[in-house]
Amino acid sequence: KAGVTQTPRYLIKTRGQQVTLSCSPISGHRSVSWYQQTPGQGLQFLFEYFSETQRNKGNFPGRFSGRQFSNSRSEMNVSTLELGDSALYLCASSLGVRVGADTQYFGPGTRLTVL
């Protein structure tokens, strides 16, 4: 079974721009969660989508948003990029039966650099 895939793998943007990242979950998984990983803050939860609805949200500003499609694929968007948004953005998928308590499997991440 194919794992979680994320595109693109690397991205360079400038301050003020916006960016959209894509995630395809493992087949059969209905939950997709997004995380931001930085050296200073570690791995932080952004939000979770299940059946096209945001089910849970971390403590990030409204510039960070996401959506999920009917095939469970998900996108996250960051608007008005700031230098501090430079990070590895990770997507994880799970069955989603038990909120936050199903095993999550991670993709390779998208490395975003904001100049």
Place this chain on the structure above:
Amino acid sequence: GESVGLHLPTLSVQEGDNSIINCAYSNSASDYFIWYKQESGKGPQFIIDIRSNMDKRQGQRVTVLLNKTVKHLSLQIAATQPGDSAVYFCAETGSGSARQLTFGSGTQLTVLP
């Protein structure tokens, strides 16, 4: 939110020795814990998990121990191999209807030849 912390940021072990990576968690209501391994340039890889109704769980060369009394989690790796070199994260999901994964800061495991 509450945080999960790791005792040691780095750990070096000789190839073939056993490794023990520790983790302290603060949310006593957490009922699900996971260990992940992250190699350079890759996303976290699931290693093993344990639910709060268990004290110990074994996988292939790995064992997770949960001590709810002192809110402590550990990962034991038997016969450590060079391929085990990575950053190891513990994570807990809290409890309730709005659970989310909260990660520790990670431990860098280096296997020495």
